[in-house]
Amino acid sequence: MDSSEENARPYLRVAAVIRQRIVSGALGPGQRVPSTRQVVRDFGVAMATATRALAVLREEGLVVSRPGSGTIVRPSETPARRPTRPRDDALSAGRIVAVALRIADREGLDAVSMRRLAAELRVAPMSLYGHLSGREELQDLLVRAVFGAHPLPEPGPDGWRAKLELVSRVQWQAYRRHPWLPERVSLTRPLLVPEAMAHTEWTLKALDGLGLSHAERTRETLALTSLVRGLAASAAAENRSERETGQANDQWWIALDHEFGRLVSSGRYPHLAAIPENAVRDLDALLDHALTRHLDGLAAHLARRG
Known part of the structure; x- marks a missing residue:
């Protein structure tokens, strides 16, 4: 689906923002996602639009509804284990940024290096350069991910x-x-x-x-x-x-x-x-x-x- 279609459908735009928060780690497994009322307030959309946006995320398997808890990010249901080495062609800039964001939030930006990322992703360090030009671009992408997960509503509150x-x-x-x-x-x-x-x-x-x-x-x-x-x-x-x-x-x-x-x-x-x-x-x-x-x-x- 291209960006023009996404912009033309408000529920897809809302879903894209919440999806980005989940992918970036701003919303972690088990955390509550915005309720329909909060989506209405934050994004300035109708209740039907908010409901449909959350439905899209449920269909994608990113969120689940739990009685008494509302809608939450799908928890990890498998025990932690040492991951198998993925194919280099399974990498993407989005996956690299998500891992880098978790490291930066936990240990600081200095801890994010291409070698450290390669170790976390279990790939050869040089394979990262097929998706990123280097550390400077990676840091710019981290900033983009964070601000992208914190959008401002249109038109916003009065005054x-x-x-x-x-x-x-x-x-x-x-x-x-x-x-x-x-x-x-x-x-x-x-x-x-x-x-x-x-x-x-x-x-x-x-x-x-x-x-x-x-x-x-x-x-x-x-x-x-x-x-x-x-x-x-x-x-x-x-x-x-x-x-x-x-x-x-x-x-x-x-x-x-x-x-x-x-x-x-x-x-x-x-x-x-x-x-x-x-x-x-x-x-x-x-x-x-x-x-x-x-x-x-x-x-x-x-x-x-x-």
Whole structure:
């Protein structure tokens, strides 16, 4: 089925997005897929379209319906065993990317090498180059897979503020699910990745009609992206530290507790001493705070301009 036919049938478009999430590993075996009501809300389609999209995935054997659990990704029903060596012609770029994504999410982007992939897939390393030009292209495909699994609805919620909140939270979810992603997203040297460019286009469109100049719309889009990516980069650095040191964040704070207590008890830092313990650890709450204050500022700016 070609892409033009898929775009002409909304239920196929919805099925394709959820299928990509399953293939990319964003939705793992046994995890719940979006319900029909959630599909209606997220994709802006009719209930009949949502129902038919999930039916397509059931027919393909990707999902199953379980009483009390809803529709879930089909669990693995066979015990883990050492896979037989597949034929090189059984490889595909999609299969390579799916394996690379699992490694990157678990161990970081540095762990993804062509040699490691060849070992995981049990093929000769050189066979990978029949599908990919190298590691750089593979990393671009990983970014495409992630943004492709986090689409934005059309037309989206009413109002510029609701739209900007939505795109920020969708990107935040992508960063949190894939901690390596912030290091691949650049504002000064952006990747020419269609799926990521669609997020930028969607945000610019949300700001259209507010009386902002093209430069202001561009800066607002970049500022919002930077806000989300910056917090996500902090979370990614924490993940990297845990992998490298074997020490979880809570353990690090416990180890630091005595020294921190000694410093703040000196009386030189009364405001630091009053900070609640979880204020610097809850990044989701920090995103809520930063996003709210940022959008409040934009709303005030628009109000002043009438």
